[in-house]
Amino acid sequence: DGGITQSPKYLFRKEGQNVTLSCEQNLNHDAMYWYRQDPGQGLRLIYYSQIVNDFQKGDIAEGYSVSREKKESFPLTVTSAQKNPTAFYLCASSTSRDDTEAFFGQGTRLTVV
Amino acid sequence: GENVEQHPSTLSVQEGDSAVIKCTYSDSASNYFPWYKQELGKGPQLIIDIRSNVGEKKDQRIAVTLNKTAKHFSLHITETQPEDSAVYFCAASKGAGGTSYGKLTFGQGTILTVHP
Numbered sequence: 001d002g003g004i005t006q007s008p009k010y011l012f013r014k015e016g017q018n019v020t021l022s023c024e025q026n027l028n029h030d031a032m033y034w035y036r037q038d039p040g041q042g043l044r045l046i047y048y049s050q051i052v053n054d055f056q057k058g059d060i061a062e063g064y065s066v067s068r069e070k071k072e073s074f075p076l077t078v079t080s081a082q083k084n085p086t087a088f089y090l091c092a093s094s095t096s097r098d099d100t101e102a103f104f105g106q107g108t109r110l111t112v113v
Numbered sequence: 114g115e116n117v118e119q120h121p122s123t124l125s126v127q128e129g130d131s132a133v134i135k136c137t138y139s140d141s142a143s144n145y146f147p148w149y150k151q152e153l154g155k156g157p158q159l160i161i162d163i164r165s166n167v168g169e170k171k172d173q174r175i176a177v178t179l180n181k182t183a184k185h186f187s188l189h190i191t192e193t194q195p196e197d198s199a200v201y202f203c204a205a206s207k208g209a210g211g212t213s214y215g216k217l218t219f220g221q222g223t224i225l226t227v228h229p
Binding site for chain 2: 033048101104105109
């Protein structure tokens with residue numbers, strides 16, 4: 001059963017702690033992406049990776065870090081430098097084909113208290 | 114950078130009516146325009162997309178139109194059903210190849226409610 005798996009679904013952390021969100025895909029997709037969604041707003045791009053061992057900043061990368069050591073995995077670390085980390089985080093992936101689309105995971109809701 | 118504006122923010126219709134959601138974009142280089150449906154607490158799901166070499170695309174009750182000159186695109190849902198109730202997002206992307214098609218700029222979303 002192919003897809004994108006984000007874990008955990010809900011995550012609670014204390015202010016000042018770093019936290020890592022997991023994203024795994026078994027679709028053999030080349031590119032992976034992280035988005036942030038705040039209530040009543042659209043999704044905003046945090047980081048993306050079009051190939052293993054390479055990634056680029058999106059529109060709101062400050063306070064976040066990523067790695068892409070394996071094709072199927074693209075973890076996102078929310079650092080203590082992120083001023084408003086509480087949000088819904090969505091991971092997506094796509095192939096390199098011209099007729100592709102971006103597939104999204106089910107999201108991780110991070111609450112920092 | 115790209116900016117995508119989406120209207121209306123909420124839309125309420127009766128079952129069987131049509132619903133139309135409109136988006137405008139700012140970057141004339143954008144060439145891929147997907148529409149996503151998001152249910153509460155879930156990730157977005159693609160419902161239809163259109164590329165800049167096409168003016169209209171239809172899939173059963175859903176259609177999308179694109180006007181490149183005016184830089185706007187619209188989602189049309191006919192014969193709406195209660196299960197169409199969700200948040201709908203438009204998005205825009207530019208670049209060559211599939212690895213660009215996930216690098217999206219999203220609109221703010223439209224909450225569609227279909228009353229039985």
